[in-house]
Amino acid sequence: MSAPAIPSTEPASAPAAPPPVETLTVKVNGKTLQVPKTMPDWQGKPQATTMLQAARCAGVDIPHYCYHDKLPVAGNCRMCLVEFGTPMMGPDRKPVLNEDGSPKIAKSVLPYEPGTPRGAIACATPISPGMEIYADSPATKQMREAVLESLLINHPLDCPICDQAGECKLQEYSVQHGQAGSRFVEAKVHKPKAVDLGPRIVLDDERCILCTRCIRFTKDIVGDDALGIVNRGSYNTIAAWKEGAFDNNYTLNTVDLCPVGALTSKDFRFKMRVWFLKETKSVCTSCGTGCSITIGSREGAIQRYEPRENDAVNGPWMCDSGRLNYQWVGRGDRLKDVxxxxxxxxxxxxxxxxxxxxxxxxxxxxxxxxxxxxxxxxxxxxxxxxxxxxxxxxxxxxxxxxxxxxxxxxxxxxxxxxxxxxxxxxxxxxxxxxxxxxxxxxxxxxxxxxxxxxxxxxxxxxxxxxxxxxxxxxxxxxxxxxxxxxxxxxxxxxxxxxxxxxxxxxxxxxxxxxxxxxxxxxxxxxxxxxxxxxxxxxxxxxxxxxxxxxxxxxxxxxxxxxxxxxxxxx
Amino acid sequence: MPEQFKLILKHVDAPGYTPDIECYMRHGGYEALKLALATAPRDLPDGKKLTPKEVVREDVKASGLRGRGGAGFSAGLKWSFVDRRSGKPIYLICNADESEPGTFKDRQIIHKDPHQLIEGMIISCWANDVKLAYIYIRGEMPRGAKLLEQALAEAREKGFLGKDILGSGNDLEIYVHRGAGAYICGEETGLIESLEGKRAYPRIKPPYFPAVLGLYMCPTIVNNVETLCHVKHIVTMGAANYAKLGTPNNTGTRIVSLSGDVQRPGYYEIEVGKVTIGELINDPDFGGGLRPGRSLKAVIPGGSSSKVLKAGEVFKLNRKGADGQMTKVDVPLLDLPYDFDSLQQAGTMSGSSAIIVLDDSRSMVDTLANLSEFYAHESCGQCTPCREGALWLAKGLHRLSHGEGRKEDAAYLSHIAQNIQGRTICAFGEAASWPVLSFVKKFRDEFEAKGAADEEARAKATGPAHGTRTAASSNQH
The missing domain is CATH 3.40.50.740 (Rossmann fold)
Known part of the structure; x- marks a missing residue:
């Protein structure tokens, strides 16, 4: 995800001067900055700026799985938990000051255990004036380590045969924020493998981290209530309401959205290690929308299309029919001779x-x-x-x-x-x-x-x-x-x-x-x-x-x- | 001598008392409703005027009533958070999903005196401009649901429900909704999701505080069965008189569910803070003491998720001296007054006011394994720490209680639990981790001894050349 503040490429006509943006002062990792009081939510509506957005303004990326710029916030993965502090208020509702005149900060702690830091999920917690976000404090790092440890205890750790390897957030965050070992000595939970979710999608429930991105996309963006969670607790599994019923024209976006290797494309599955792919910016030709795409190719052959985020055209999505409409390019009966x-x-x-x-x-x-x-x-x-x-x-x-x-x-x-x-x-x-x-x-x-x-x-x-x-x-x-x-x-x-x-x-x-x-x-x-x-x-x-x-x-x-x-x- | 004080349970179990409306009305039923509807506006010293509804809301606040479901939050304050300017309807939900292990108080009211709850609800709805309310009842209480349906029909028949209640111009409809069997449905936002027909995944707060964005994204009040019953008595007695019951900041009465190793398990209504834990366990009018020859080992004081208290523990409590100054006083476990604040100061909570007594015949390892299995089974699985951690704890404890323990398991279990509490969407994270943290902390010797004994037994069985089964794999994911 890139910072939302990137100026879009609009035509050269002089834009009207933007209205002054109301800002708040916050501190991210010790750096003081002004951030807009509101920023666009998943639907583009202005909402109170979140800690995650504020951190981005400071150039700090807070790791996350379930959060996605264009999906409703779920707050379930807990990867974006961060330690934070707010200005301490006296009984007169005025800020308490340090000896040097700076506001005294009350770090967030567990109410029942004041010695233990309490994290807040950066994806859903609005900033407040004077808030301090500690995105790399020892407590924050420990929270991330713990979440990653939890996510991995029942994970099959089958990276060598997983299509997501190389573009997997579980791999990336494990390297960046995880720990080498685990204390887990129990038997892992086993869940269904190679579930036929629909005509284009296969699900490996053991790899799934239950972030519900696929469910939210399908329900809230596509308007198809095909996916849900069945069972309870650690046995939770993603499922279509009927086996094979996940069949709208946007199902393959869930493969892109899936931060791990749970949802895979039947078309691309087992075809290519992603790090061998050459990525080229292109445009889909299947209809007049012209979704921005990335062509993944290797040695002269196209392996896949993926949507390329473009808010002026397709946002982060593309349809399945357009995505799969590439095989003709490599057909054997192509005209080759003059x-x-x-x-x-x-x-x-x-x-x-x-x-x-x-x-x-x-x-x-x-x-x-x-x-x-x-x-x-x-x-x-x-x-x-x-x-x-x-x-x-x-x-x-x-x-x-x-x-x-x-x-x-x-x-x-x-x-x-x-x-x-x-x-x-x-x-x-x-x-x-x-x-x-x-x-x-x-x-x-x-x-x-x-x-x-x-x-x-x-x-x-x-x-x-x-x-x-x-x-x-x-x-x-x-x-x-x-x-x-x-x-x-x-x-x-x-x-x-x-x-x-x-x-x-x-x-x-x-x-x-x-x-x-x-x-x-x-x-x-x-x-x-x-x-x-x-x-x-x-x-x-x-x-x-x-x-x-x-x-x-x-x-x-x-x-x-x-x-x-x-x-x-x- | 400590005594029961029967306010809510006044008629419950009385000979000849039946759950129908005629019996209820013979015993003064629905008089509080009439009293509430006739409330006069009140002039405040600052010249402001309170409407009759505001008067009742203020009285609930002034009564000091604290929620009887588990968190013990001020009911009047909860009502005051309701967004009354949104233009959206305000809903009230009675949380009758009583499922905290050890707790069996609300079901007494539902089964034996349902109209008391309904009257409390009608008054609460009237005071809060609620036109539609729900009773979310635990799925495992089918008879209770039927009784409530019947009671609602009777109340409707008498004009206490429906259009223009008793000619007051106020409308109210109450529906009974049966849960489908999940502990998490008692978490108020999980309950709301369930009521909306969805999986009972608790909502993130912020932004989904029920008082602002509750049922169908409308302002919503969620109160426990017993809490709503108290509203009736606050109206009858007046806030000031009600507040004289119990102790300061812990007003009124409370029904205590007493279970475990006592001679007389059961439900007892007490003035909050007027009876000690020791009296509840040992007094002949309450628990009647332990079984012969047994000694007290531990007390789980507020439902299975509350932190365990160990026999012989002494707590430092704040006490107001004769001079008005706060001083720290040593209070042994058995002298701990059973109220919200004392238990909180003792590092635990009165929760759902369910006391589970454990005597010296109990293995703390096995007891905790049992509790953890419950929480692993009931974790909704929405957020990572609880979903993975609750089952992890249960598996570790199962291993430890089944001869596969290790010396380091005490530290292992605490480490897992530490990574759950305070990091989850709802308080289930605390519910799953607090028993583990407190059991292991207070009975660490027992846990370590069990692990060591298991290791020794394994070493004997396999010979010294072999390491433990688990140690070899403990350094990998």
Whole structure:
């Protein structure tokens, strides 16, 4: 969890001066600081600042398991217990002062045992004026050690075969705050293993520390009352109301939320030690929401997607369908070869031929089917081509169902990027009519199987030139005179503009297979060949050029678009 | 001679006294309610005026009534914390989840004089503007629940409940809710969760203080059965007269549940602080002494979770001398007045006023193993220290009481218990750890001797070449 005070990347328009923040003075580990009197709670509503938040303001991270910024506070793990003190009050309700004039601090102690420090849970205890938080005092450290010892007595300690190893809070806190030994000499509690919680989730109850993050997320964020706790005391176990019933479209977030290896993803389970993964910042392409994601890959193969926290888009979550929609990137039947007239060719030869044909095509004889699954930069280049050729353009809309949390009805990731570049969603009937009438002789198709959208194989056969760029084979790619294999988003850099106008950039995680190339690269070559325009051989240069030419992106620079993106006017 | 003072139990067990409303009314029942409803507004010296409801609330505060459930907190003060400006309804819950081991007082009222409780509740609800109240009764008391349902129906029939109570313009409905068998449901926020239909996980405080964010996040009063009964008598007697019962700051009467190794176990109502522990154990009108030939070993003074007191212990108590000055006085265990403050000063508590007497035939190891098993079974498991620690203690004690002990087990058990108390969401952490801490502290020799004997027996059985079974694995998680 990062400090909440990080300024978000908002557009350059001058924000109104923020109202003065009411503050309190507290001391964290001896350091005096002012902290806001209220800070956002899990729903973003201002609430009395907690000790945990105040400590963060001081740069002190108080360890915790059950607490999560975006979930209701539970206070059950007790890992964030800290010793604290408050100014001592005299009978006149005035602070008692030390000889040097500083306020005398009464340390919190057990009411029935005044010699023993009493901790408070930092996650739920509001600060008060003059409060002192001792986040690294011997008493605080002892409380943490005790909690960790308790959490481990019945834990199976099976890190070597646990998927969470390497990103496990139990491991991390044990190293940072735990003790090497345990006094436990009794028999451990045994609980169910490999419980089939739902179609995508497996639960190991022995690893579970019962923090209830999964229950709270599922109930309070998703609105699904599928999970709960059964049994009592040390025998408590997480369970779905019916075996296998944990089946909403957000179940895999509980795997991210689970601080230990109790909840695992059936998809990722036993696949990879996490420390082998290369992490790349990217964007999910499954719908117009464009959740920020981290792609975990190893040696050119994608292993998993995880949501990347972005309050402007997806918060810390993403849907299961988007998360699991990565296998196609590594499919064996990916288009790998450049083909001209059905025969394998080279980029040099094919692009030369395509450029020459387009350059000599009469105005109005070319149509371009763009895709709202292409990157904003690619669409910018394609628009240049369309303008030069006087081409008719169209783009296929994909409308499905939305949900209340993240999934958008628009199933294209970059509808707004296409629209801002001048490609409106339109059905392909006019293009089909043009081909039928013989006025359109050249068709350029990016990322669509047009045979499924009203331009059948019979019409495609009438064309003189059919330039197709795609990733996977289909009836349109089979009919192409010039087939240009493209790259998935994970194999290139670029930007998408989501349904709300958030422009986000994504970074290349893996290499495209075979001869496949990022579309913006070869589009650049075609644009150069047809229009003579040059100067954007890098994605940075291309983006910055687009920002100069397209009003919606005015003032943007690739290097200044942060990890969470920027808002653009729609 | 110490005597019982029967205020709450006045009619209970009296020949011919039945739990129906006719009998109750023949004995002056529901007169206190009429008296309360007729309370006159009161002018204060500073010119302020108290409404009739405020008068009753003030009287409860002035009576010095302290909660009879376990914590002994001022009932009037508890009422004064209620958020009356939220605009939300105020609820009152009668905590009838009596389940502290050794405690069997509330069930006498419920089974034998249910209308006394209901009258106390109606007055308390009226005084606090409560329109809806619940009796959360322990699931193991099905007959009590039935009796209460019947009593409520009778009260409704007579116009003491429902709309426009006795023409006063006040409405009240009371429902009986049966628990499903968990000790933790007696913890007031756990009780509230349970009443809301959820798992009885106690709530974190802050922010969920019942007086502000209680049942359905509305201001809520949770009072024990006996406490609510006392409200009736405060109204009848007047706060000042009531406060004359008992001793200063420990006013009124209290029903003591006496069990264990005494000749006459049972429930006895006493003026708080007017009877000593020794009298409760030995007086022929109370416990009647130990069994012949036995001597006192220990007293668990306030329900099984209170810290044990050892026979022969002498406590330093604050006493106000004739000159008004506080002095420390030595008070032996048997001379300890049975009240809230004296027991607190003796390092324990009067809790639910359940005294469990242990004589010299009892093994403290076995007794503690039994208690700890209860707390391991009843830990709700919500928060880490109690969930893991309660069972850990029970397992260690089971081992020690079953011939697998070690010399270091006394320290081992204290260490575990120290890591529970004061670190949990609710007071169950104390309930689970206090018996262990006090038993081991006060009877350390017995625990160490048991561990040593077990080690010796094992060494004999396996020969000196072998270490103890447990020592080899004691350095790993």
């Amino acid at each position: 083909r001209v007239g059905g025969l394998r060719s080279t980029w040099t030869a094919a692009l030369k031929e395509v450029s020459a044909k387009l350059a000599s095509a009469p105005q109005g004889s070319v149509a371009i089917i763009a895709s709202a699954r292409q990157t904003t930069e690619e669409l910018f280049l394609l628009k240049k081509l369309a303008d030069k050729l006087g081409a008719r353009t169209a783009s296929v809309a994909r409308i499905g169902e939305a949900d209340k949390l993240l999934v958008a009805a628009d199933k294209n990731p970059n509808t707004n990027g296409a629209r801002l570049n001048g490609f409106a969603a339109a059905d392909l009937s006019k293009v089909a009519a043009g081909i039928a009438a013989g006025s359109i002789k050249t068709l350029i198709v990016f990322g669509e199987d047009v045979t499924k959208h009203g331009i059948g194989s019979d019409l495609l056969a009438k064309l003189e030139t059919l330039v197709v760029s795609d990733i996977l084979p289909n009836a349109t790619t089979a009919a192409a005179t010039h087939l240009l294999p493209g790259a998935a988003h994970a194999e290139k850099r670029g930007t998408f503009v989501n349904v709300k106008g958030r422009l986000q950039k994504f970074i290349k995680a893996v290499e495209a297979p075979g001869d496949a190339r990022a579309e913006w690269e070869f589009l650049h070559d075609i644009v150069l060949g047809v229009t003579g325009q040059d100067g954007f051989v890098s994605i940075e240069g291309l983006f910055n050029q687009m920002a100069k030419e397209v009003p919606a992106f005015a003032g943007l620079e690739w290097s200044k678009v942060g990890d969470t993106g920027v808002n653009v006017p729609l």
